[in-house]
Amino acid sequence: MTRVGVVGAGVMGTGLTQNLTEHGHEVVLTDRSKEALDRARAEIERYERFGALLGATGPQREDMTRRVTYSTDLAELGEVEFLVENITENWELKRELYPRLDAVCRPETVFAVNTSAIPITKVAARTGRPDRVLGMHFMNPVPMKATVEVIKGWHTSQQTIDTAQSLLASVGKSGVLVNDSPGFVSNRVLMLTINEAVFLVADGVATAEQVDRIFTECFGHTMGPLATADLIGLDTILYSIDVLYENFQDSKYRPCPLLQRMVDAGLHGRKSGEGFFRYADAA
Incomplete structure (x- = not known):
């Protein structure tokens, strides 16, 4: 796995993009706001320049910025192998977004919902791939936190869980797997x-x-x-x-x-x- 989609260029999406790119992944970062993408780009460039001072340990930090594609068009996510969604913690926004993601992404692409409370099974029901949807609750700041809360939805397959754990391991993190419930643990x-x-x-x-x-x-x-x-x-x-x-x-x-x-x-x-x-x- 090398190409990851990140939806939402806020604090979490930017931090996740930093973490992925410094470990060699290519990232497609999307947001409906060009201003948010510009802020994310500036932060990622600053992180690359001063990463050592911030405690970053990724082996390929010097190539971070050229590994990111920035776009306001969800169609750019068509070839990603794994996708992490980080938009505002608002069910109405997520309810509208996931059918659109389902339409543009490849059928085998895994969707990880980076949510702090919304049930994963509820999100997965908005897609045609509920077995490939799980929760990955990253903590802030993402590059500095070594553990992620991973949430198994009603239909989430073991293969999806294994894929997610493999991605986490590739960026120096481990996942604690829990079952789906509002707010999780x-x-x-x-x-x-x-x-x-x-x-x-x-x-x-x-x-x-x-x-x-x-x-x-x-x-x-x-x-x-x-x-x-x-x-x-x-x-x-x-x-x-x-x-x-x-x-x-x-x-x-x-x-x-x-x-x-x-x-x-x-x-x-x-x-x-x-x-x-x-x-x-x-x-």
């Missing part, structure tokens, strides 16, 4: 934790700084839940919690109203310059 736990941390701030029990200090200094976590939320993006957090609430119909997944207000106000975390904390280095 990571986000059924993480989203509840973040949502409850937001409630603590909303209820005046503690400030964001105090909440995160307890997790970093008492439990030894690298980041507190609210700094983690800012890194992921509060809009993405809200989408994910909404998916859990809709699928489980359990009140424990009810999004905190403060989270909704912050998203409405454009306070999306690091990418907007402010969330629960302020960031001077926002794009």
